Amino acid sequence: MKWALDHCKDDLEFLNKMIDKTLIERLEGVLKEDFVRLPYTEGIKILEEAIAKGKKFEFPVSWGCDLASEHERFLVEEHFKKPVIMIDYPKEIKSFYMKQNEDGKTVQGTDVLFPAIGEIIGGSVREASLETLTDRMKELGMKMDGYEWYLETRKWGTCPHAGFGLGFERLILFVTGMQNIRDVIPFPRTPKNAAF
Secondary structure (H helix, E strand, C coil): CHHHHHHCHHHHHHHHHHCCCCHHHHHHHHHHCCCEEEEHHHHHHHHHHHHHCCCCCCCCCCCCCCCCHHHHHHHHHHHHCCCEEEECCEHHHCCCCECECCCCCEECEEEEEECCCEEEEEEEEECCCHHHHHHHHHHCCCCCCCCHHHHHHHHCCCCCEEEEEECHHHHHHHHHCCCCHHHCCCCCCCCCCCCC
16 A cells, blocks of 8 residues: 555546545555454444444344454444454354364454455464364364365474465455445456456
8 A cells, every 4th residue: 555655646646536535545544553453352342332322234243243344344434443453253253274262262363454345354373283173174064075185284283374365356446446346356347258
């Protein structure tokens, strides 16, 4: 974002004028603000308190639910007014390979939430123990067939590690101020040219 502000100011000013009148202000805001670090459980409490005060959401909120974009955006845009790093999600709504916290209910996962779009980055610490990983897979009723290659990466031990993913199209959506993700997907969209 800083690079875009420093090197593409004319383009951003055009997009700010024609697409989103708050684009440059929002980009600069993300760069200058410290991100909030928020445990999932506290985020749910904030959402429930907002509902108790009359806030309406399309999707219900309770501990254990997977947050919808409207919930994420409320936390970022209305409650904190800055980006949020949400941590410690319930294990039931996250992938089997995420390392569990000592409470046995949450995982060492994180999502970075931005204004206007919600989640832009998701990541987690990966479970390193083969036994713990296979126990979790059994708990979920997963078949081991097809996962041999993945389990093999733990068979002889592994070091603690993590992974994350940045939603590239979501980043472009945020930086350009476009309103629909289809408009920033790097694939030609022309009439009679949808071969796949």
